[in-house]
Amino acid sequence: MKRMSxxxxxxxxxxxxxxxxxxxSAQEVAAKRIxxxxxxxxxxxxxxxxxxxxxxxxxxxxxxKVTILVDASAVTSVTKGFGWFRKLVGSESTxxxxxxxxxxxxxxxxxxxxxxxxxxxxxxxxxxxxxxxxLGVEVYGNQTMMLLYNIDPxxxxxxxxxxxxAKMVDxxxxxxxxxxx
Numbered sequence: 001m002k003r004m005s006x007x008x009x010x011x012x013x014x015x016x017x018x019x020x021x022x023x024x025s026a027q028e029v030a031a032k033r034i035x036x037x038x039x040x041x042x043x044x045x046x047x048x049x050x051x052x053x054x055x056x057x058x059x060x061x062x063x064x065k066v067t068i069l070v071d072a073s074a075v076t077s078v079t080k081g082f083g084w085f086r087k088l089v090g091s092e093s094t095x096x097x098x099x100x101x102x103x104x105x106x107x108x109x110x111x112x113x114x115x116x117x118x119x120x121x122x123x124x125x126x127x128x129x130x131x132x133x134x135l136g137v138e139v140y141g142n143q144t145m146m147l148l149y150n151i152d153p154x155x156x157x158x159x160x161x162x163x164x165x166a167k168m169v170d171x172x173x174x175x176x177x178x179x180x181x
Contacts, residue, residue: 039072096125098123128160129159
């Protein structure tokens with residue numbers, strides 16, 4: 001019986017390893033359904049809620065299908081005129097509309113996403129509109145939480161689609177990954 005040379009053994013080992021790794025690599029590259037569960041209102045923790053659109057954009061850029069679920073106290077941040085004073089004066093803006101992106105964040109996003117600075121949103125309300133209307137991100141809001149906060153779904157930002165609990169369960173069940181903010 002003829003013995004295999006060191007080169008042949010190494011070649012065979014590399015082929016076996018390549019065959020073993022190829023399914024893993026294909027899984028890592030395959031697009032995932034990512035759900036970003038946005039639970040904290042802007043008034044409670046702006047760092048959490050402001051990270052949501054950045055992560056969503058990066059995930060879309062990486063080729064993933066992204067859904068944002070606005071839940072718990074975060075529903076107040078996407079409601080026009082939320083709060084007794086804003087309701088009193090008839091405000092037509094949301095907390096996200098009033099929260100501007102710092103210029104340094106806009107510049108960083110421009111560089112990281114490879115887009116001109118003029119295409120980077122100026123406030124978070126505009127950012128959610130871009131995610132939904134230009135990047136195809138689905139944005140849903142918990143209709144039951146809106147009811148608990150006494151929010152009329154007609155007063156919710158146009159980028160957010162109010163959904164009942166059954167739809168929320170479907171969104172959770174169809175996600176490959178869930179990120180919570």
